[in-house]
Amino acid sequence: MHLNALKTLTIAVAFGYPLLGATAATIRPAAELPARASVADVVKASKPSDWRALDPANTLYMETPAGRVVIELAPQFAPKHVANIKALVAEQYYDGLAITRAQDNWVVQWGDPDEKNPKPIRHAQRTLPGEFTVPMQSITSFTRLPDADGYAPQVGHSNGFASARDPESGTAWLTHCYGTVGVGRDVASDSGGGTELYAVIGQSPRHLDRDITVVGRVVSGMPLLSTLPRGAGPMGFYDSPDKNVPIKSIRLAQDVPEAERSRLEVMRTDSAAYQAVLDAQRNRGGPWSKVAAGHIDVCNAPIPVREVGK
Template identity: 45%
Template sequence: MLKPLLALSALAAAVPAVAQTAPPAAPSPADAAAADWQPIPDSELLVMTLRGGHQVYIRLAPRYTPAHVTNIRKLAEAHWWDGTAIYRVQDNYVTQWGDPTEKKPLPPTVIENPPAEYEWARYDGVTSFARPDPYAAKTGHSADGWPVATDGKASWLAHCYGMVGVARDMAPSTGSGAALYAVIGHAPRHLDRNIAVIGRVVEGMQWLSALPRGGGSLGIYENDADHVPILSVRLASQLPEDERPRFQYRATDNVRFAAWLSERENRKPPFFTVPAGGADICNAQAPVRRAP
């Protein structure tokens, strides 16, 4: 009977050593403070539900593209996208959705070709990068986390991964917002200032980026059976209060975000042996998270 008791005694003696853990790491200067996380308003969050119940959440940018976002809100309120589909997936480029037939009438209050909201006069970036950008004289983040660029005269939203734009025909068409696309590949910055960028996917990119690529021209699905049905698109403000998703963006106008950006530009050992010494705007998009 002594041996089991001795074994238990040895185990008990070993427990404190096993339970000991390294002290928590000291806070980094790049860590966000609680006040840095700001709510995305319900009226600025689009919820797209696809076949299988998969959901894609899109933050809208009404400050930069007010006419197009107004159209998009009207389309969501009219349930216009219900029963439409994803009909184009072009590898390393975009996933596009809307009415594949292009025959579905728009709601009467939707403007078919609103103003070309491709750029604006002022620059409201509050961060800066160590190295220049090949597509702009300067790039940075707005205080509320949008990737912005300027040539010193006009400013615009950058076509980064996950950004959402308005599909259009040849100019002077500007697109109503009924057909939208999300960037799923390397940032196509050559589209900057040529198309209205209305928002950014903040969750659910896997349901857009992992789809089979279309075999037709520009990634169009050649067979209707390949279309990915859209069950519904709603503003979060249209949903019952207890069903509304809650997201927060990280504010960029503070020293903590500046430190975060510096870390993105200067990756450290042990993994990184050669830091880049810089980053582009699309490699350092401001974080967005689910509200705790």
């Protein structure tokens, strides 16, 4: 049995993506907000120039048993770590390692499950000084949100990444949002290097901002991480090795034959179309919505991704 028409209608309107034509008959006069373009409408109306393809030199494919997770790297925000992660990928360091941790409303983490006999590193670095912030002037693109933020003086987007900056200290950083990928470390600032990586799978842990090196974000495949069984050990680590989720490989897109690449495009966050996306999310129109939020949190700003040819 497939969902029937009524169900489809309920689906469509349940969270503010109304099928306007189909539901017009049921609209009550009480609906006060005028109809406005939704995020989906804006995406649909966008032009090819509002999008950019992922750069194969800065895109990782993590192949898990359930499928591919695509990570876009942000070299501007963590140049040394991104270079080191690419070096680790080049020597196939991650292949055969595992996802060892899944903590609910927090992170999924992967790396070497065997710290007694750690996998040797041939050319890359095991640790690096943290890149928790970068000089503000090194970030050439920043489209600031007008919305206030409690964690940073300014928030916005830098070439497809949610980011923040502080003019007083002259620093910029990537903000921890759903899907953000960062570098696990120990107590010392220079104790991480990319051998352990994590992705955020819950409420944005913004209190980690500037405390850890962020290297990018998951642009496709989040459900492969977010649905993993939560670990029963302390802090969500799996409590036995057979629960670890093997990583078949992590490859740079440019090293994968073109026919096997994921053909993804990201909406340019410095485009007018993206400003329209933000505005559609900030002030949703009727008839479903009754109150316009008038505000957007940087981690609630959707960054549209699409698969070319679909």
